[in-house]
Amino acid sequence: MTPLFQLWLVPILPLIGALTNGLLGKRFSKSAVATVALTATAASFVVACIQAAILLQSGSPALEQYYGTWIQAGNFSVNFGIYLDHLSLIMMLIVTGVGFLIHVYSVAYMEHEGGYYRFFSYLNFFMFFMLTLVLANNYLLMFVGWEGVGLASYLLIGFFFLKDSAANAGKKAFLTNRVGDFGFLIALFLLIQHFGTLHYGTLFVVQNSSLSHMPTETSAGVLTAIGLLMLVGACGKSAQIPLYVWLPDAMEGPTPVSALIHAATMVTAGVYMVCRSNAIFSRAPIALLAVAIIGTLTSFFAATIGITQTDIKRVLAYSTVSQLGYMFMAAGVAAYSASVFHLMTHAFFKALLFLGAGSVIHGIGGEQDMRKMGGLRKYMPWTFWTMLIATFAIAGIPPFAGFFSKDEILWQVFSSPHGSKIFWLMGAITAFMTSFYMFRLIFLTFTGEYRGAKPDAHSSHGSDDQGHGTPHESPWLMLAPLVLLGVLSIVGGWVGIGNRFEHFLDPVIQKVSTEQVSAQNGEAVTTPVGEGEGAAGESKSLENILMGVSVLIAFSGLALAWFLYVKRPELPEQIASSLGGVYRLVLNKYWIDELYSAVIIGPLVAFSRIVLWQTIDQKVIDGTVNESAVAARDVSQVIRQQQSGLVRSYAGWIAAGAAAVVAYMVWMGTR
Amino acid sequence: MHQFLFLLFGAFCVGGAINLLVQKKTINSALSLIVVMGSLALIYLLLGAEFVAVVQVIIYAGAIMVLYIFVIMLLNAGAEEESKGSNVAKIFGIPGLFAGGMIGIWVLLQHRPEDKLIPIGALYGPADQVGMMLFTKYLLAFEVTSILVLIAIMGAVVLARRSNS
Amino acid sequence: MIPISWYLLLSAFLFACGVTGFLIKRNIITLFMSIELMLNGVNLSFIAFATRLGTLDGHIFVFFVMVVAAAEAAVGLAIIISVYRTRETLNVDRVNLLKL
Numbered sequence: 001m002t003p004l005f006q007l008w009l010v011p012i013l014p015l016i017g018a019l020t021n022g023l024l025g026k027r028f029s030k031s032a033v034a035t036v037a038l039t040a041t042a043a044s045f046v047v048a049c050i051q052a053a054i055l056l057q058s059g060s061p062a063l064e065q066y067y068g069t070w071i072q073a074g075n076f077s078v079n080f081g082i083y084l085d086h087l088s089l090i091m092m093l094i095v096t097g098v099g100f101l102i103h104v105y106s107v108a109y110m111e112h113e114g115g116y117y118r119f120f121s122y123l124n125f126f127m128f129f130m131l132t133l134v135l136a137n138n139y140l141l142m143f144v145g146w147e148g149v150g151l152a153s154y155l156l157i158g159f160f161f162l163k164d165s166a167a168n169a170g171k172k173a174f175l176t177n178r179v180g181d182f183g184f185l186i187a188l189f190l191l192i193q194h195f196g197t198l199h200y201g202t203l204f205v206v207q208n209s210s211l212s213h214m215p216t217e218t219s220a221g222v223l224t225a226i227g228l229l230m231l232v233g234a235c236g237k238s239a240q241i242p243l244y245v246w247l248p249d250a251m252e253g254p255t256p257v258s259a260l261i262h263a264a265t266m267v268t269a270g271v272y273m274v275c276r277s278n279a280i281f282s283r284a285p286i287a288l289l290a291v292a293i294i295g296t297l298t299s300f301f302a303a304t305i306g307i308t309q310t311d312i313k314r315v316l317a318y319s320t321v322s323q324l325g326y327m328f329m330a331a332g333v334a335a336y337s338a339s340v341f342h343l344m345t346h347a348f349f350k351a352l353l354f355l356g357a358g359s360v361i362h363g364i365g366g367e368q369d370m371r372k373m374g375g376l377r378k379y380m381p382w383t384f385w386t387m388l389i390a391t392f393a394i395a396g397i398p399p400f401a402g403f404f405s406k407d408e409i410l411w412q413v414f415s416s417p418h419g420s421k422i423f424w425l426m427g428a429i430t431a432f433m434t435s436f437y438m439f440r441l442i443f444l445t446f447t448g449e450y451r452g453a454k455p456d457a458h459s460s461h462g463s464d465d466q467g468h469g470t471p472h473e474s475p476w477l478m479l480a481p482l483v484l485l486g487v488l489s490i491v492g493g494w495v496g497i498g499n500r501f502e503h504f505l506d507p508v509i510q511k512v513s514t515e516q517v518s519a520q521n522g523e524a525v526t527t528p529v530g531e532g533e534g535a536a537g538e539s540k541s542l543e544n545i546l547m548g549v550s551v552l553i554a555f556s557g558l559a560l561a562w563f564l565y566v567k568r569p570e571l572p573e574q575i576a577s578s579l580g581g582v583y584r585l586v587l588n589k590y591w592i593d594e595l596y597s598a599v600i601i602g603p604l605v606a607f608s609r610i611v612l613w614q615t616i617d618q619k620v621i622d623g624t625v626n627e628s629a630v631a632a633r634d635v636s637q638v639i640r641q642q643q644s645g646l647v648r649s650y651a652g653w654i655a656a657g658a659a660a661v662v663a664y665m666v667w668m669g670t671r
Numbered sequence: 672m673h674q675f676l677f678l679l680f681g682a683f684c685v686g687g688a689i690n691l692l693v694q695k696k697t698i699n700s701a702l703s704l705i706v707v708m709g710s711l712a713l714i715y716l717l718l719g720a721e722f723v724a725v726v727q728v729i730i731y732a733g734a735i736m737v738l739y740i741f742v743i744m745l746l747n748a749g750a751e752e753e754s755k756g757s758n759v760a761k762i763f764g765i766p767g768l769f770a771g772g773m774i775g776i777w778v779l780l781q782h783r784p785e786d787k788l789i790p791i792g793a794l795y796g797p798a799d800q801v802g803m804m805l806f807t808k809y810l811l812a813f814e815v816t817s818i819l820v821l822i823a824i825m826g827a828v829v830l831a832r833r834s835n836s
Numbered sequence: 837m838i839p840i841s842w843y844l845l846l847s848a849f850l851f852a853c854g855v856t857g858f859l860i861k862r863n864i865i866t867l868f869m870s871i872e873l874m875l876n877g878v879n880l881s882f883i884a885f886a887t888r889l890g891t892l893d894g895h896i897f898v899f900f901v902m903v904v905a906a907a908e909a910a911v912g913l914a915i916i917i918s919v920y921r922t923r924e925t926l927n928v929d930r931v932n933l934l935k936l
Contacts, residue, residue, distance in 0.1 A: 645932035823907030830914035
């Protein structure tokens with residue numbers, strides 16, 4: 001019995017929970033459904049912890065387990081297998097741990113909603129696919145998980161399927177993901193064609209060998225193509241430019257869904273995939289640069305939109321897009337450890353932010369517009385303090401978690417040979433904007449006077465929740481996960497002190513020197529690169545200077561937000577009206593959705609309708625069938641004249657036939 | 672002598688056949704058919720088939736034609752009505768007849784070596800010899816035709832019955 | 837002494853008359869009588885060939901033809917009677933219910 005024999009339990013337990021709740025849940029009571037779901041997730045988390053401990057104690061870089069062959073086609077084969085190394089270990093723990101906390105939260109949050117069993121079934125379903133994604137030992141199995149989480153996301157975004165906006169949001173998410181998946185699939189095809197396998201171990205060994213081992217038809221061109229196509233897939237799943245448009249709309253789903261899927265886990269699948277494929281990206285500098293550029297642009301762009309939004313969940317959604325941009329930026333300068341580190345801390349504080357927002361929404365009876373909130377600090381103290389912790393974390397203020405990861409990213413972007421000062425500059429401005437809009441959120445929601453509907457006999461019922469009139473704190477079942485995540489948001493970054501985390505991921509990352517890459521590309525040899533190398537003393541002081549700059553930026557964002565929303569609350573409106581057109585542009589998200597609709601979707605739908613439907617389907621296909629029927633009918637009209645019903649015409653035909661036969665026989669006889 | 676007899680009875684046959692076509696009343700057609708059959712019986716005798724000739728007179732002319740006349744009388748089938756008729760019959764029938772006539776004349780004008788001259792009564796076919804063959808060589812067919820006749824009787828009875836009796 | 841061909845010619849002529857009558861006539865009973873005429877012509881042909889070949893098989897065949905002709909005449913006349921009862925006419929052109 002190998003140590004990993006239980007690892008298959010980690011994804012399978014949520015699957016069992018999903019199937020039980022899905023098939024039988026309609027007859028269960030609410031507590032039974034919750035028990036099944038929570039047990040499955042908790043058990044999965046426990047097994048994951050045990051397996052993590054086993055791996056760390058064994059000291060080997062990775063453990064792999066086969067469970068049988070899936071596809072066998074000539075030389076190409078795909079197995080069911082699990083690959084546990086440090087990268088998938090982190091992801092697995094995040095998914096199961098944060099997932100479990102969110103399940104606990106949902107038990108109370110979804111108490112009054114219909115379809116209780118369906119919700120938990122979908123959530124467990126999502127966990128199963130996400131764990132398949134991170135634990136797979138080959139790209140095809142990862143793709144199964146990839147598609148599965150897309151499906152789960154669609155099901156959960158459109159959970160309130162009777163609402164048009166929710167159903168459309170689910171559809172939009174799925175279709176946008178599909179565009180990314182297309183790119184990812186082409187990348188897989190290229191991998192199969194050039195390397196003959198999709199297995200991580202085989203692929204990354206093949207590439208790890210020296211240049212002379214590479215097949216002659218493989219060149220940097222192919223690897224760049226594969227890298228760029230994988231980037232397309234990652235953009236779809238992780239909501240980067242240009243495929244980010246689904247994530248803000250995905251806020252139509254219930255808040256726990258936003259926390260789990262669109263903050264902590266599913267959207268990080270793209271980052272995970274890029275880090276997993278670091279061997280490919282490190283050998284394709286152009287693809288790596290593309291990753292960095294897209295990450296930087298996305299984080300900047302989304303942060304600008306986040307400043308103007310008024311829906312509390314929308315702000316958090318754009319914040320997620322922006323933070324994912326940070327992760328991509330880090331991966332794009334080959335700082336994979338920093339990227340995963342930020343992924344981990346982001347999971348903690350972003351999940352906390354979303355759950356806290358959910359608590360706020362639940363407490364004031366379904367209202368999501370921040371302009372109608374305010375002064376909730378005295379009604380919901382626990383929610384306030386935990387969200388404040390998370391906001392400090394995301395703003396990058398020490399000693400909270402976000403500071404360590406964000407600072408690491410900024411330092412890597414500044415100093416890495418793949419990076420550039422421009423990336424750092426944009427990252428710093430984005431950090432300022434992040435701090436600003438997150439504290440704006442806190443001040444608008446929790447300080448000042450309550451601007452919402454006054455509690456009276458006519459208080460209406462919210463969409464998410466029953467209207468309770470007075471804002472009130474949430475039940476302890478919702479607060480406990482908030483507190484736990486708050487603690488994690490504080491201590492979660494401390495593993496990064498002293499660059500310990502960096503070397504944690506070393507077994508996963510292949511060190512590819514630029515010598516190798518340049519020789520491959522036929523360029524001149526430049527200085528070798530690793531991670532965080534360089535002259536020790538000089539870079540250390542530079543690092544400290546930059547650290548100080550980031551802290552300063554975070555605090556100035558806080559100060560500006562305090563000034564505009566606490567000290568002089570009438571100023572924001574004046575600034576907005578004075579900026580006029582620019583403000584409207586940003587408020588309407590740069591009209592990107594409308595642009596897509598006009599340029600891409602409109603022509604596509606028109607093409608579908610006019611060419612494919614009316615012309616080909618109706619005229620050609622239906623026409624062929626109908627015309628052949630009409631032709632048959634016309635021919636039969638002619639032929640049926642022969643059936644005249646007159647005996648004598650039949651007699652005439654018989655006589656004619658007989659005469660023909662006789663004539664033939666006479667002719668044969670005389671030959 | 673042989674030729675004279677043949678031409679005489681042949682003329683009766685031809686005349687009767689043409690009369691059958693020409694007559695408007697059905698009863699006249701039936702009677703001319705009886706003439707044809709009688710003449711044929713005589714021609715059979717010329718060929719020496721005495722059994723067949725007698726059977727022709729008894730069965731064909733004596734039973735079948737009487738049945739026809741019986742039905743004609745029963746149904747009171749008078750003159751034929753004038754109706755449009757089938758164009759196909761006209762198109763194929765008349766040229767067909769013409770072609771047949773041409774072939775016949777062509778045959779008549781030929782003398783071929785296998786066209787043997789036969790005397791009167793060349794093959795003598797008395798009843799006992801015919802009977803011998805019937806009951807030995809063609810026994811099965813004989814028995815089967817008896818069943819055929821039985822079926823015909825049953826069929827005729829069923830078909831001609833009034834439905835509401 | 838007559839060539840066989842004369843008998844065959846007579847037989848052909850009777851057959852042709854039968855066919856013509858079958859095609860031209862409108863009365864059902866006359867139609868049937870034309871059929872009998874055709875059969876008679878064929879009988880003559882059989883006897884002639886039997887004489888030519890010197891066997892009695894032709895006579896036997898003629899016998900059977902007559903039996904079948906009798907059966908056919910009986911059944912056919914029964915049909916004519918029942919057609920007359922339903923359609924009230926002996927004109928074969930009026931019996932056209934199968935016209936499409």
